[in-house]
Every structure is written in C-alpha cells, then in structure tokens.
Amino acid sequence: MDASAYDHHSAEKQWAEAWRKHRVYEPNLDHPNSPFYNLMMFPYPSAEGLHVGNMYAFSGADIYGRYQRMQGKDVFEPIGLDGFGIHSENYAIKIGVHPVEQAKKSQENFYRQLGAIGSGFSWDERLETYDPEYYTWTQWLFVQMFKNGLAYKASSLVNWCPSCKTVLADEQVEDGVCERCKTSVERREAKQWFFRITKYADQLLANIEKIKWPEKIKNAQRQWIGRQTGLEIDFKLDGTTHDGKKEIISVWTKFWETMFGITYLVLAPEYPHVESCADETHKTEVRAYIKKALHKTEQQRKIDEKDKTGVFTGAYAINPATNEKIPIWIADYVLKDVGTGAVMGVPSHDLRDFAFAKKYSLPLKQVVSYDDATINTAVARGEKAFEGKGVLINSGEFSKLSAWGEGKENMKQWMIRKKFGRERTTYHLRDWLISRQRYWGPPIPMVECAECGWQPVPEDQLPIELPFVKDYKPTGDGKSPLERAPESWLYTPCPKCGKKAKRETDVSDTFLDSSWYFLRYPSVHTKDKPFDSARIKTWLPVNAYIGGAEHAVLHLLYARFVTMALKDWKYLDFDEPFPFLFGHGLIIKDGAKMSKSKGNVVNPDEYIEKFSADALRTYLMFLGPYDQGGDFRDAGISGMYRWQQKIWRLFHTKVRTKVDTTKPTTQNLLVKLQRTIKKCTEDMAAFRFNTSIAMLMECANVWSEDGEAMEKKDAEQFLKLFAPFMPFMAEEIYQEFIGGGSKGKKSFTSIHTSSWPTYQQNLLVEKTVEIIVQVNGKLRGRFTIDANEAMDKTRVAEAAKGLEKVAELLKAGSVKNTVVVPGKLVNFVLEEK
RNA sequence: GCCGAGAUGCUGGAAUGGUAUACAGUCCAGUCUCAAAAACUGGUGGGCGCAAGCCCAUGAGGGUUCGACUCCCUCUCUCGGCACCA
Numbered sequence: 001m002d003a004s005a006y007d008h009h010s011a012e013k014q015w016a017e018a019w020r021k022h023r024v025y026e027p028n029l030d031h032p033n034s035p036f037y038n039l040m041m042f043p044y045p046s047a048e049g050l051h052v053g054n055m056y057a058f059s060g061a062d063i064y065g066r067y068q069r070m071q072g073k074d075v076f077e078p079i080g081l082d083g084f085g086i087h088s089e090n091y092a093i094k095i096g097v098h099p100v101e102q103a104k105k106s107q108e109n110f111y112r113q114l115g116a117i118g119s120g121f122s123w124d125e126r127l128e129t130y131d132p133e134y135y136t137w138t139q140w141l142f143v144q145m146f147k148n149g150l151a152y153k154a155s156s157l158v159n160w161c162p163s164c165k166t167v168l169a170d171e172q173v174e175d176g177v178c179e180r181c182k183t184s185v186e187r188r189e190a191k192q193w194f195f196r197i198t199k200y201a202d203q204l205l206a207n208i209e210k211i212k213w214p215e216k217i218k219n220a221q222r223q224w225i226g227r228q229t230g231l232e233i234d235f236k237l238d239g240t241t242h243d244g245k246k247e248i249i250s251v252w253t254k255f256w257e258t259m260f261g262i263t264y265l266v267l268a269p270e271y272p273h274v275e276s277c278a279d280e281t282h283k284t285e286v287r288a289y290i291k292k293a294l295h296k297t298e299q300q301r302k303i304d305e306k307d308k309t310g311v312f313t314g315a316y317a318i319n320p321a322t323n324e325k326i327p328i329w330i331a332d333y334v335l336k337d338v339g340t341g342a343v344m345g346v347p348s349h350d351l352r353d354f355a356f357a358k359k360y361s362l363p364l365k366q367v368v369s370y371d372d373a374t375i376n377t378a379v380a381r382g383e384k385a386f387e388g389k390g391v392l393i394n395s396g397e398f399s400k401l402s403a404w405g406e407g408k409e410n411m412k413q414w415m416i417r418k419k420f421g422r423e424r425t426t427y428h429l430r431d432w433l434i435s436r437q438r439y440w441g442p443p444i445p446m447v448e449c450a451e452c453g454w455q456p457v458p459e460d461q462l463p464i465e466l467p468f469v470k471d472y473k474p475t476g477d478g479k480s481p482l483e484r485a486p487e488s489w490l491y492t493p494c495p496k497c498g499k500k501a502k503r504e505t506d507v508s509d510t511f512l513d514s515s516w517y518f519l520r521y522p523s524v525h526t527k528d529k530p531f532d533s534a535r536i537k538t539w540l541p542v543n544a545y546i547g548g549a550e551h552a553v554l555h556l557l558y559a560r561f562v563t564m565a566l567k568d569w570k571y572l573d574f575d576e577p578f579p580f581l582f583g584h585g586l587i588i589k590d591g592a593k594m595s596k597s598k599g600n601v602v603n604p605d606e607y608i609e610k611f612s613a614d615a616l617r618t619y620l621m622f623l624g625p626y627d628q629g630g631d632f633r634d635a636g637i638s639g640m641y642r643w644q645q646k647i648w649r650l651f652h653t654k655v656r657t658k659v660d661t662t663k664p665t666t667q668n669l670l671v672k673l674q675r676t677i678k679k680c681t682e683d684m685a686a687f688r689f690n691t692s693i694a695m696l697m698e699c700a701n702v703w704s705e706d707g708e709a710m711e712k713k714d715a716e717q718f719l720k721l722f723a724p725f726m727p728f729m730a731e732e733i734y735q736e737f738i739g740g741g742s743k744g745k746k747s748f749t750s751i752h753t754s755s756w757p758t759y760q761q762n763l764l765v766e767k768t769v770e771i772i773v774q775v776n777g778k779l780r781g782r783f784t785i786d787a788n789e790a791m792d793k794t795r796v797a798e799a800a801k802g803l804e805k806v807a808e809l810l811k812a813g814s815v816k817n818t819v820v821v822p823g824k825l826v827n828f829v830l831e832e833k
Numbered sequence: 834g835c836c837g838a839g840a841u842g843c844u845g846g847a848a849u850g851g852u853a854u855a856c857a858g859u860c861c862a863g864u865c866u867c868a869a870a871a872a873c874u875g876g877u878g879g880g881c882g883c884a885a886g887c888c889c890a891u892g893a894g895g896g897u898u899c900g901a902c903u904c905c906c907u908c909u910c911u912c913g914g915c916a917c918c919a
Contacts, residue, residue, distance in 0.1 A: 214837095215838085219836060219915095223836070223837095223915050224914090224915075226915085226918080252918095252919075255919075266919090333919095338919065339918075345919095355917095428915085428916095428918075549914090623845065624845060625846085628839090631844095631845075635858060636845075636858060640857090642871095642872095643857085690845095690846075690857095691846095693856080694855070694856035695855095696856095697856055698855080698856065774851080774900075776899080777851090777898095777899065782852070817899055819900075825852085825900090827851080827899050827900060829899045
C-alpha cells in the first residue's frame with residue numbers, strides 16, 4: 001500500500017474501463033426491480049469539446065443518480081449527442097469542414113471527454129440525432145404531426161436571420177437577435193412549415209400546476225404562453241372600402257371600460273386588407289409606410305419605441321358605443337400578433353395612446369375621473385394620460401359607475417348583448433416554425449405534387465436520408481442547400497398519384513430532434529418503431545430531469561408539446577415527460593457567462609489531467625448550491641485536490657484493517673459519522689451537494705484529529721458517502737482493501753452498486769446537551785447538562801441562574817420572564833431598574 | 834413597466850424563529866528543511882481592552898417576538914425571464 005499519494009491517472013483510467021467491462025451502469029432495461037430514469041439534458045457537441053459548464057451539469061446529475069443507485073434503484077443514465085442543427089453546422093462552416101466530417105470528430109472527442117468525467121452513463125444506449133437510425137423517427141414524428149393536422153405549411157411574416165440565412169421560431173429570437181449567432185433578426189414573408197403548438201396552449205399552461213419544476217422555469221413558460229382574457233370589439237368602417245366591401249375592424253382589449261373615450265383606431269402594418277381601407281389620396285403614403293415598416297428589424301422597431309410613427313388612412317370607423325366617427329391610422333407600434341392586430345386609441349387613459357395622439361394631434365376624451373384632483377385636472381386638460389382606478393364619466397348609462405368594478409362588468413354585458421363585443425382569450429404563444437433553410441438537419445419528409453398537393457412520405461420509406469451535398473452552405477435566397485441535391489433525390493413519385501413530384505428541401509428545426517430523444521433512449525436498438533411501448537411503460541416519464549434554465553421556453557416547451565401530442569395519438573399514456581425537473585445554475589468565469597467570444601471557456605481536460613476528475617467534479621459541486629451555479633476559479637480546485645489526498649492518506653494510515661474488538665472506533669468519531677450519514681442522506685436527496693461535502697469534510701477533520709484508527713466497517717460507511725462525489729478514488733480504495741476487495745479477481749462488486757449507509761439512531765441521541773443561556777436575548781453563558789434533565793424546565797432555569805456570570809447580570813434587574821426551550825436554551829428577560 | 838430569484842467576513846458560501854460567520858479559499862505566523870515545495874499547527878468580520886470580557890455587524894429603514902439572516906411592511910441595489918401586450 002502506497003500511503004504517500006493517490007495517483008489519479010492510472011486509477012481513473014482503470015476504473016472507467018472496469019465499469020464498462022462489468023456493465024456497472026447498465027440496468028436491466030426489460031425487468032428492472034426499481035427503475036429510475038435519471039436524465040440530464042444532452043449536449044450539443046462542438047469541436048471545442050466539453051466545457052466545465054457541461055461538466056457541472058453532468059456531475060450534479062450523476063451524483064444524484066449514484067445516490068439513487070446506492071438506494072437500490074436501477075438507475076438508467078443515458079447520454080447522447082444533439083449533434084444536428086445550426087450550432088454544429090455554423091462551426092463546420094467557420095472552419096471549412098463538411099458537417100458530416102466534423103460530426104465524426106466532435107463525436108469522438110465528446111465521448112472521450114464524457115468518458116473521463118466520472119459519470120455513470122449507460123453507454124450501450126447512446127444516440128446521436130444525426131444518425132439515420134434516430135432521425136428516421138424524427139421524420140416519423142413529423143409525418144404524424146401532418147397526419148393529425150398539427151403540421152401545416154403557410155405563408156406568413158417570419159423571423160429571418162441574415163447570418164444563419166434561415167428562418168427561426170419565435171422562441172429562438174431573444175431580444176430581437178438570433179439565439180445562436182446574435183445577429184439582428186429581420187422579418188420576411190415566407191411559406192413555411194409550422195407545428196400547431198397553440199392547440200395545446202391551455203393544456204401546456206394548466207399542466208404547469210402539476211409538475212415539480214423550479215418556479216422560475218414554470219413562470220417563464222406561463223409568461224411565454226401568455227394567456228390573457230379580454231374583449232374583442234367590432235368597429236364598422238364608415239362607408240365602404242374603395243373596392244366596395246363593408247369591412248369590419250375588430251380590436252382586442254382588456255380595458256373596454258374606456259370604450260367611450262376612443263378617439264381613433266390604429267392598425268398594424270400587417271393588418272389584412274389594410275391598404276384597401278385607405279382612400280385614394282392617402283393610398284401612396286400608406287403603401288410606403290407599410291413597406292418601410294415591414295422591412296424594419298425587431299431592433300429598429302425597439303429604437304423607435306419612444307418616437308412612434310404612423311400614417312392616417314383617410315378612412316373612418318364608427319365607435320359602436322357612441323356612434324362617433326373616428327379616424328383609422330396605421331402604426332408599427334401595433335403588432336399583428338398581439339390581439340387582433342388592431343388597437344383602439346384611448347389617449348386620455350393609456351400612456352402610449354397619449355404619446356401617439358399628441359404627436360399627430362388626435363383628439364383626447366376623458367372618460368374616467370380620479371379622486372386625486374391634481375391628476376384629474378391634468379387629464380381633463382389633456383396634459384397627461386392616467387391609467388389608475390377611477391369612476392366612469394362621459395360614458396352614457398355607465399357614467400358614475402366604477403371603472404374597474406360594476407361599470408366595467410356592465411359595459412361588457414352590454415357589448416355582448418348588443419353583439420359588437422365578445423369575450424376572447426389571446427395567447428402570446430405562436431405556432432412552432434419548424435422549417436430551416438439549412439443543410440445539417442433531418443430533411444422534412446414531405447413531397448409536393450402538382451396535382452395532389454403536399455403529401456407525407458409513406459412511413460415505410462423513412463428515413464429520407466440527408467443526401468451528401470458538397471456545397472452545403474446556406475444560400476440566403478430563402479432556399480435550402482438541399483436544392484442542390486441530385487435530381488434523383490429531389491424528384492420522387494408522388495406517394496398518392498405516382499406522378500413526378502418534388503421533395504421538401506428544408507430541414508427541420510434542431511429542437512425537433514431534442515423534443516423526443518428521452519423517449520428513444522430506453523429502446524435505441526429498436527429498429528421498426530420509434531420506441532418500444534413496454535420499455536416506455538417501464539421507464540417513463542423521466543424520474544429526474546436535470547438541466548439549465550436557458551431552455552425554459554425552448555426545449556422544455558417543445559418536449560412537453562410533443563409528449564402531449566403523442567399521448568393524444570395513443571402512443572403514450574402520460575402527458576408530461578418530466579414531472580420532476582431540477583434546474584442547475586450556470587458556471588461563470590471571471591464574472592461572465594462562458595462563451596467563445598469572451599474567450600473564457602474552460603476546458604476540463606487540463607484540470608482532470610492535473611487534479612483528477614474526482615477533484616474537479618467535487619470542487620464544482622462545493623462551489624455553492626447546485627441551482628445557483630458559481631464562479632470557476634483555479635485556486636479552489638487545488639484545495640479540493642488537497643482534500644482528496646488527505647482522504648487517501650486517512651484511509652491508508654488510520655483504518656484498522658484487522659478486527660480488534662478491544663479497540664473500536666472512538667465514540668466521538670462514531671457519533672460524527674452517524675451525523676454525517678444523516679446529513680448526507682438528506683442533502684443528496686435534495687441536490688444540496690455543497691453542504692453534503694462540507695459535512696464530509698467536518699467528519700474527515702474529526703477522523704484526522706482522532707487519536708485512534710477507525711474500524712474498517714465504519715471507514716467503509718464513510719467511503720460510501722463520498723463515493724458519488726469521487727467515484728474513481730472511492731472505487732480504488734474499496735477494491736484495494738475496504739469492501740470489494742475484488743482487485744485481480746474475476747468477479748467484480750463495485751462500491752457504486754453497494755448500498756447506501758444507514759445511521760444508528762441511538763448514537764445520535766446525546767447523553768448530555770449544551771444549554772445556551774441568554775439575558776435579554778443576548779448570549780451570556782452556556783453549560784452542559786444531562787440530556788434527560790435538560791427537558792425539565794425548572795431544573796434548567798435553576799442551573800442557568802447558578803452560573804456565576806449570569807447571576808451577576810441578573811442583579812441588574814428583576815426577572816420579568818423566563819423562557820426555557822427544553823434541551824436548547826434559557827432566556828431571562830429583565831425588568832430594567 | 835410586469836414576473837421570478839437574490840443581497841451574510843477579503844472571496845465562495847453555512848445556519849427547523851434559538852450559540853451568526855459552519856465548511857472551504859485567501860493571507861499571516863510557526864513546525865519540519867541547507868532552502869523550497871508538500872504536510873502539519875495556530876490565527877484571520879470590525880471596534881475597545883494587558884486580559885477576562887464588552888460593544889457593533891447578515892443591503893437600508895420600520896414592525897411582530899422573550900429572541901429575527903430567517904416571518905411581515907416600505908425602500909435600494911444585483912441577477913434572470915417577459916415586454917410598444919393594447
């Protein structure tokens with residue numbers, strides 16, 4: 001036994017191999033005793049490789065999985081690569097390597113790194129989204145969406161990233177820029193495939209109440225779905241449009257109580273038939289404005305926020321409440337996707353309307369009066385708008401009623417009765433734009449026939465393999481690089497009539513690949529269907545899903561939607577894929593999120609080489625609460641390395657390997673160990689890894705200071721407690737001389753499949769306790785007393801009074817009150833003299 | 834603007850309403866050494882004091898309580914999500 005130092009290089013290599021050879025982390029997928037699907041969000045591989053942020057995510061998840069395994073669970077912890085998509089493709093373009101080639105390199109490097117970090121992955125079940133065996137079923141999913149009316153191709157104004165040269169889903173535009181490359185997104189009219197996720201808006205919202213997720217993520221989803229109830233109100237056009245139609249303009253509002261104060265209407269530039277409302281004299285101006293507005297990027301619109309622009313159409317509408325003629329304007333601050341894309345202008349009671357009305361000299365009309373005279377006068381004079389609560393005025397029969405209570409309700413009923421208003425719920429959620437004009441993704445399995453229209457590829461013809469296209473770069477003309485695929489691929493008989501038809505050349509969004517992968521893992525080797533229903537029944541839904549909050553309205557929303565759809569099609573019997581989700585924090589470096597552009601990405605390789613994977617993962621977990629993330633620093637990790645070496649030395653110098661009943665583990669150490677077991681057991685189950693590690697350190701400190709060696713059976717318990725954190729060294733010690741002892745033997749029992757220690761309750765019961773003595777709530781002394789006596793209030797109080805110092809202090813006044821918490825403390829409250 | 838999370842030593846952080854600052858990192862001193870590293874020992878919130886000890890401190894200010902980092906109210910700041918949302 002070499003007690004001097006632990007060599008992680010050889011040990012980590014040896015045990016990684018042994019675990020795989022002996023299939024330590026491969027549960028029986030068909031007949032597990034106690035299945036536990038422990039899943040972490042799978043990574044996008046990149047050529048830079050895994051960074052410590054990934055490792056942080058995987059380590060926490062793995063430690064939790066190891067704990068569950070030692071609790072007797074058959075833990076299934078698969079790993080794979082989300083390798084299709086813009087992220088990987090952009091990198092390939094940047095370095096000028098074909099994505100197919102780059103994928104191979106990234107895969108090799110990623111799996112090497114994932115094998116080195118100490119996670120107990122079920123390697124036999126890995127999957128890659130770019131593997132035709134996988135994307136066969138991604139395409140199958142698309143076909144099901146189409147057959148069930150949830151996929152449709154429609155022309156609409158969509159987000160276009162000029163750098164990635166593709167359209168994007170709303171969820172992939174953050175603050176007006178492309179989620180991937182941070183380029184300002186433009187708006188473009190284009191015909192695209194959509195998934196009808198909005199059909200599930202209510203279910204997606206309602207189910208949030210029943211899933212155990214971080215409040216933060218649940219809230220983000222609630223906000224994104226953005227369900228709001230309001231009133232849709234119809235306005236008739238005054239006269240007809242220039243082409244003779246009697247147009248009706250509907251607005252949507254939550255504040256219909258200000259109905260009598262409407263002085264104009266504003267339409268979004270995208271509003272249907274907006275041009276036909278304009279009269280001849282204004283038509284040119286209106287056209288020019290619309291054209292300009294449509295070409296603005298999201299960011300440009302933001303810049304214009306303060307300075308609202310708009311044009312008058314020359315047309316008027318009739319306010320159904322007052323029969324007044326009100327002008328119709330067009331302005332780009334009105335968004336087509338909010339409500340109906342038309343807004344009623346109530347400048348006296350809406351700040352934005354006020355700004356707009358002032359700029360274009362539109363009339364103001366007060367219909368709510370306020371208690372505060374200053375405010376009321378200002379509103380009456382048209383000096384400002386006010387949005388607070390008040391009483392209705394100038395509102396016909398509703399005047400004098402409260403604007404938020406009775407008046408609001410009555411007006412609603414009235415509008416519904418008169419049939420120009422109706423209740424309508426609106427959502428922020430849009431249908432999921434699924435098409436991408438890119439190369440590196442699964443081709444959308446649809447065929448367009450001149451006669452039969454869009455037809456899905458028959459399922460027995462799947463997969464439609466991604467053809468090799470030498471010039472894979474996106475073109476920017478709105479067409480996919482697959483337009484350059486060989487004619488033999490591009491053209492195919494129509495599945496319905498057999499005539500020559502053309503394939504869809506767009507590929508699907510990366511997020512479709514990851515929207516169902518957790519269903520595939522338990523049956524990756526199944527060839528004839530996307531997943532084996534028996535295994536789905538056994539393993540799903542996922543017991544613990546661990547990932548970052550950055551996917552709150554991306555992956556996590558899409559996966560829920562797909563699961564709900566599959567349930568409705570009878571493939572699944574649950575509608576939530578992840579009933580329990582733990583959102584881990586973010587590892588930052590030098591106060592900033594790790595990113596290539598900042599140059600602060602930390603690759604774990606050198607740290608693993610220098611300090612060991614064990615030390616690195618434990619260090620990462622010790623940084624702070626797992627859901628908070630932390631700042632990565634070199635200094636901290638060497639500290640963890642020292643601790644690891646210290647543990648190694650303790651095991652090699654202070655363990656009594658031979659049974660000697662005359663020298664058991666000292667009581668002091670034994671009690672500390674029991675407490676440690678209790679603390680770790682509770683903390684591990686709740687992802688409180690940092691405090692778990694701190695307790696292990698305390699225990700090791702007691703061990704280190706203890707004069708005697710620890711008995712082997714006790715040392716084994718301690719070893720098991722930190723095995724999830726330092727799986728390699730724990731295995732090394734275990735096999736060497738503690739529990740397994742199978743080094744060199746044929747059979748192999750890993751510490752990681754051994755059972756988690758239980759503590760002895762009787763050892764936790766203290767014989768004596770320390771009582772805290774306070775005077776007026778301030779700590780003034782302490783004493784030790786027999787644990788039984790400590791429960792006797794009178795005795796404790798007497799004993800406390802007996803303390804010299806306390807007695808001295810009590811002379812300062814008379815004791816007004818004595819608070820005794822049995823077994824804990826005494827507090828004397830003094831009446832001041 | 835709305836929603837969510839948070840603010841504790843020099844730093845990361847710990848604390849069922851009951852000993853604030855656990856556990857680490859950092860730094861300082863010592864032991865060992867020719868020396869260094871490693872390891873080990875001690876110290877490390879501020880103030881007063883030779884000391885025993887006392888006073889102050891958990892973003893700010895109030896409140897509840899015998900007792901508040903913890904519960905309630907107001908405010909400030911930081912981070913995250915949403916947002917010309919009608």
